[in-house]
Amino acid sequence: MNSNYTLRDEIRDYWSLRAPTFDEQVGHEIFSEAERQAWRDLVLRHLGPGEGRRALDLASGTGVISHLLHGVGFDVTGLDWSEAMLNQARTKAAKRGADIRFVMGDAERTLEKPESYDVLVTRHLVWTLVDPKAAFREWHSLLKPGGRLLIVDGDFVSETLVKRMIRFVEKLVPGLAGASHAPNAMRETHERILRRVYFSKGARAQEVAALLHEAGFAQTIIDRDLTQIHRQQAKNLPLLKGLERATQHRYAVLAVKAPT
Known part of the structure; x- marks a missing residue:
């Protein structure tokens, strides 16, 4: 492999x-x-209404969270490092008539202007970070004084009783637990x-919150009450996969930058 091909490049590709197929899952x-309302x-609950406020959706993918933020009134920028994801996001926004700005950028090194956003949001990004300490310092710098960062993530790695049970059932009855969308490669x-x-052993909420404090955030709140979201998602999942989702360590973390 090319020695200049980094882990970040591999994640982007x-x-x-x-x-x-991202939006099929x-x-x-x-x-x-009902799921949209739960989101x-x-x-x-954590950010308040968006009117007159700027939001940055980090690692925005096809723009799902960007559209949620836009729907509650934020002036939204979606940032992603994948041109393929950005193409999907721009097409979706055009179809929906949503005025959302999508830009290419590395979520760990955004190149966005310091203190230019009222809120930052990430969903399922933190567990993939190569250098979360640097990323969190970067995100802190992008927020205006008093600004808010909302992280929605989870530990998708650690073993649980339900995960072991699903593997056991899958061996007995292949396909019962629900086929993976991803090919073997x-x-x-x-x-x-x-x-x-960095979080190869799993991104736990308390560790994420501790790193956010280290990066300069004045306050963090861990919210584990994502029940309504998971309940609605489970309606579109095989029974065992829905049970696994409901029992995983999934959470939201709100981090607040100190006001001046």
Whole structure:
């Protein structure tokens, strides 16, 4: 492999390959108005209404979270490092008539103007970060004084009783637990990446919150009440996969920058 080809490059290329089918998967796109409302409730609970405020959706993918933020009134920029994801996002926004700015950039090194956003949001990004300490310092710098960062993520790595049960059932009755959307080569790439990221052992909420404090955030709040989101997602998942989602360590972390 080219010695100049970094782990960040591999992560970007992996998600670029996932772009064509990204919106087909539960947990990526939103498949019901009830789930959409559950996401809105989470956003409003921690960020408040968006009128007159600027939001940056980090690693925006096809723009799912960008559209949620836009829907509650934020002036939204979506940032992603994958041209394939950005193409999907721009097409979706054009179809919906949503005035969302999408730009190419590395979420760990955004090149956006310091203190230019009221809120930052990430969904399922932190667990893939190569250098979260540097990323969190960068995100802190992008927020205006008093600005808010909302992270929605989870530990998708650690063993649980339910995960072991699903593997056991899958051996007995192949396919019962729900087939993976990713071909074998993609799964292997995913596992190879996971072994090398910072949170290779799983991104736990308390560790994420501690690193946010270290990066300069004045306050953090861990919210584990994502029940309504998971309940709606489970309606579009095989039974065992829905149970796994509900029992994983998934959470939101709100981090607040000190006011001046």
